[in-house]
Every structure is written in structure tokens, then in C-alpha cells.
Amino acid sequence: MTKKKFQEGIAVKKDENFSEWYTQVVQKCELADIRSGVKGFLVFQPWSVMSMEKMYASMESVLQRKGHKPYWFPTLIPEVNFKKESSHIGGFTPEVFWVTHGGDKKFENKYAMRPTSETLFYQMFAKWIRSYNDLPLKTYQRANVFRYETKMTRPFLRSREFHWIEAHCAHATEEDAFNQVKEDMDTTKEVLHDVFGLPFMFFERPSWDKFPGASRTFAADVLNPDGKVVQQPSTHMITPSFAKAFDVKFTDKDEKEKPAYLTCYGPAISRIFASVIITHGDDKGLKFPWDIAPLQVAIVPIQDDVKIKKKVEEMKKDIGKLYSVEVDNRDKRPGEKFHHWEMKGVPIRIDIGLNDLKNKQLTIFRRDLDKKEVIDEKDLMKKIASIAKSFTNNLIKKADKVFDNRIKDVKSIEEMKKSIKEGAIARCGFCSVEKDGEKCAEKVEKDVGAFVRGTKLDEKEKVSGKCIACGKKAKHIVYVARAY
Numbered sequence: 001m002t003k004k005k006f007q008e009g010i011a012v013k014k015d016e017n018f019s020e021w022y023t024q025v026v027q028k029c030e031l032a033d034i035r036s037g038v039k040g041f042l043v044f045q046p047w048s049v050m051s052m053e054k055m056y057a058s059m060e061s062v063l064q065r066k067g068h069k070p071y072w073f074p075t076l077i078p079e080v081n082f083k084k085e086s087s088h089i090g091g092f093t094p095e096v097f098w099v100t101h102g103g104d105k106k107f108e109n110k111y112a113m114r115p116t117s118e119t120l121f122y123q124m125f126a127k128w129i130r131s132y133n134d135l136p137l138k139t140y141q142r143a144n145v146f147r148y149e150t151k152m153t154r155p156f157l158r159s160r161e162f163h164w165i166e167a168h169c170a171h172a173t174e175e176d177a178f179n180q181v182k183e184d185m186d187t188t189k190e191v192l193h194d195v196f197g198l199p200f201m202f203f204e205r206p207s208w209d210k211f212p213g214a215s216r217t218f219a220a221d222v223l224n225p226d227g228k229v230v231q232q233p234s235t236h237m238i239t240p241s242f243a244k245a246f247d248v249k250f251t252d253k254d255e256k257e258k259p260a261y262l263t264c265y266g267p268a269i270s271r272i273f274a275s276v277i278i279t280h281g282d283d284k285g286l287k288f289p290w291d292i293a294p295l296q297v298a299i300v301p302i303q304d305d306v307k308i309k310k311k312v313e314e315m316k317k318d319i320g321k322l323y324s325v326e327v328d329n330r331d332k333r334p335g336e337k338f339h340h341w342e343m344k345g346v347p348i349r350i351d352i353g354l355n356d357l358k359n360k361q362l363t364i365f366r367r368d369l370d371k372k373e374v375i376d377e378k379d380l381m382k383k384i385a386s387i388a389k390s391f392t393n394n395l396i397k398k399a400d401k402v403f404d405n406r407i408k409d410v411k412s413i414e415e416m417k418k419s420i421k422e423g424a425i426a427r428c429g430f431c432s433v434e435k436d437g438e439k440c441a442e443k444v445e446k447d448v449g450a451f452v453r454g455t456k457l458d459e460k461e462k463v464s465g466k467c468i469a470c471g472k473k474a475k476h477i478v479y480v481a482r483a484y
């Protein structure tokens with residue numbers, strides 16, 4: 001009996017074997033099934049889809065509040081669009097899935113399954129934008145995109161098909177475009193941190209690590225317990241050659257024709273979901289922030305009894321008016337059910353047995369603090385409301401603390417090696433984030449096995465000291481971490 005119970009739950013500790021922990025959580029919590037028959041393509045199961053639907057809703061409502069309008073663009077992109085801007089085609093070609101046939105007929109010109117949709121949006125921007133009155137044009141779409149990843153795929157973290165939002169904007173001035181980038185960073189904080197509970201740092205990527213087609217790239221890095229960072233949303237100032245190649249221009253107030261300034265922002269919901277699992281999960285399994293939990297309240301009747309049945313149905317009706325709720329009527333022992341809902345990361349579990357019924361009380365288990373409490377039956381709705389209010393904040397506080405403790409200042413390559421080995425993000429002086437600094441980044445990569453992630457836009461610290469790699473005077477403070 002004990003052996004069976006052991007196998008049902010997560011059988012490894014998150015800190016001891018993170019990779020195996022992740023695999024087990026994905027399988028045992030029924031988040032995704034990798035047996036679709038196509039490598040890197042997942043079957044997303046209800047427990048992940050229900051959460052990601054809420055994540056989409058949360059992100060889309062903020063985008064729309066900030067003036068973005070939703071679109072649905074085609075999945076296929078003509079090859080000619082793709083070839084218009086050279087850095088873009090150079091960067092993306094190795095990852096493109098090409099559609100070459102319609103039935104038996106070979107297409108004269110093949111189509112790309114969108115790896116990202118700049119080249120479709122900009123083609124339409126050129127048709128839609130006439131004057132300064134049309135700007136800013138703020139768009140977005142929720143879509144699945146396809147990339148032929150050659151690195152090892154991992155469910156949600158790196159797949160060949162993933163689900164994201166891409167926001168594309170056109171502006172009259174470079175300053176407006178940069179303000180859009182800043183707005184995207186605020187949106188990331190508002191949604192990823194404050195709703196999904198993810199701590200991250202936004203870096204401006206060094207020139208050698210920009211999005212293919214961007215003049216400046218800003219990206220949020222989230223840290224995993226194994227010390228590797230995962231890139232989450234990035235936002236880009238698109239190089240002027242794009243506007244030129246796609247003829248995106250407008251007539252300004254002075255009646256002169258000018259090229260528009262383009263930006264794009266890409267929160268990958270399915271990859272952000274990976275960070276939610278990883279950041280909040282523990283040895284028992286998942287923990288979901290309140291607003292994105294697939295289910296918020298589970299009710300477990302302790303005995304199979306008519307009076308209890310009647311009671312839980314009443315409770316379900318009341319709770320269901322405000323929150324998502326399920327009654328676990330399966331023919332299993334209460335202990336197994338407790339274990340199940342804890343593993344699944346349901347924020348609140350309510351247990352009710354015959355004794356409770358007699359005493360007009362209930363037991364409430366909250367997954368944020370892993371605490372049980374007996375309450376008066378009449379206080380139930382008040383109690384749920386109060387847990388709902390503090391639940392996500394409790395997860396955020398814990399995650400922030402872990403993240404903040406993982407940033408370490410280092411003064412030498414040796415110190416950096418040590419910190420990185422301990423799972424930290426290392427902070428140090430660096431000579432240049434332009435092309436001439438790439439050699440030093442390569443040295444760091446070779447000696448430490450970690451990457452220069454970039455500089456912080458709001459870095460207030462005064463830069464002093466020397467470049468960690470070449471010893472020249474430091475011009476920047478950079479952050480170095482291992483990455484997926």
C-alpha cells in the first residue's frame with residue numbers, strides 16, 4: 001500500500017533532481033502528453049490549458065486596456081515576405097517549417113509556418129497606415145507558432161510548436177517606439193510578477209544577442225532552481241531596414257513622408273506556464289497563483305453519507321457563484337484525495353466529515369502556506385475571500401526572496417565560476433556590450449559555461465572597476481547566468 005502511494009505522488013525532491021522533478025510534475029499532474037507522434041509537439045491537457053486560458057485572458061486584458069487591438073493573422077507566410085529583410089531571414093531560416101505542397105501539387109513558392117509574424121503584420125501595416133493620424137498602431141494576436149528547434153525539447157520550456165501572444169506596433173517617432181518598449185516592460189511586471197507571481201530581471205541584450213531584425217532587444221530572464229535562466233517576454237526596437245523593406249511609412253504633420261518606427265513584444269504563454277510550475281512548485285507538486293489556478297477550491301467529503309452529500313452540494317453552489325469549485329466524489333481514501341489535490345496545486349481544499357457536520361465546522365487546507373485550519377461553517381465564504389486576497393502575495397513573497405538571494409557580485413572569473421556553480425546570477429563589470437565586447441563574452445562562456453545576459457535599463461549603480469574578462473576599464477555592469 002505505501003509503495004503504491006509513493007508512486008502516485010512526485011517521487012523526487014525538487015532541489016535534488018530538478019530535471020526529473022519537472023518531468024514527473026508534467027506527467028503526474030497531467031499537464032501535457034508528449035506521445036503525439038511528432039517530436040517537440042505536445043498534447044496540452046486540461047490542467048495546463050485551463051490555467052493558460054486564464055493567463056491569456058490576464059495578459060490580453062492588460063494589452064487591450066493599453067490600446068492594443070486583437071487580430072488573427074494567417075498561419076502561413078509566403079517565402080517572399082520572409083526574404084525581404086536579410087537579418088530576419090538569416091536569423092530564422094534554420095528554424096522554419098516550410099509548406100511545399102497543397103495535396104499532390106507542389107507550390108511554385110513555398111510557405112513558412114509562422115515562426116513569428118513581423119513580415120505579415122508589416123505587409124498589412126504598409127496598406128493600412130497613411131498619415132500620422134493612424135499612429136500609433138497597436139496590434140496583437142494570440143497564436144501558435146512553429147520553430148524547428150534542434151536543441152533538446154522540453155514540454156512547455158522548449159517545444160517546436162508553442163502558444164504565445166505577439167504584439168506589433170508602429171510609431172511616428174523613435175521616442176514613441178522606445179516608450180512602447182518601456183510600456184511592454186511595465187506590462188510584463190504587471191502580469192508576470194503581480195498576477196503570475198514570477199520574479200524576473202529585464203536586461204537589454206548585448207548587440208551579439210539581439211532578435212534577428214532588432215536594433216535593440218530587451219528580455220526578461222526568470223531563474224530556475226538549477227541556476228539556469230529562462231528567457232520570458234522580450235520586446236524589441238525593430239531596425240529601420242524593416243520599415244524600409246516593407247514600405248511602412250506615413251505622411252507627417254509637416255506633410256513629409258517618413259518611415260514608421262516599429263516595435264514588437266512576445267510573451268510566450270506556454271513557456272511562461274513552465275516558469276509558473278517551476279517557480280512555485282515544491283516536493284508535493286504544483287502550486288498555482290490564485291487567479292490562474294485551473295481550479296480554485298476542491299471539496300473532499302470524508303465519508304460516503306447522504307447528509308454530507310447534501311451539505312457539499314449546497315457549499316458547491318455557494319462557492320461556485322464566485323470561484324471555480326469541484327467536489328471529489330471518487331471512490332478513494334480521503335488521504336489519497338488530499339494528496340491528489342495538493343499535487344495538483346489547488347489553492348484551497350475543504351474537508352468535511354460527519355463530526356464536522358455535527359459541530360457545524362469545516363477543515364480548510366491552504367496550499368500557499370500548506371496549513372490546515374478548522375473554521376465555523378458560517379465563516380466559509382469570508383474565509384475563502386480572505387485566503388484569495390493573500391494567496392498570490394504569499395507565493396510572490398517567497399519567490400522574490402529566493403530570486404533576490406541568488407544575485408551575487410563577483411570580481412574575478414574564479415569567483416564567477418563559484419557563484420554560477422552555486423546556481424547564482426553573477427553581476428560584474430564588463431568592457432563593452434557592442435560588437436567589440438563579444439570576445440570577452442566568448443571567454444566567459446568558455447571559462448564559466450555561462451552567458452552575458454545583458455545590462456539593466458534602470459541600473460543605478462555607478463560603474464567602476466574592470467572588465468571581468470579582459471581587465472580593461474569597465475563601461476557596464478552585466479549579469480551572467482547559465483541559460484536554457
Ligand SMILES: [Zn+2]
Pocket residue numbers: 430431432437440467468469470471472
Ligand atoms: Zn572585456
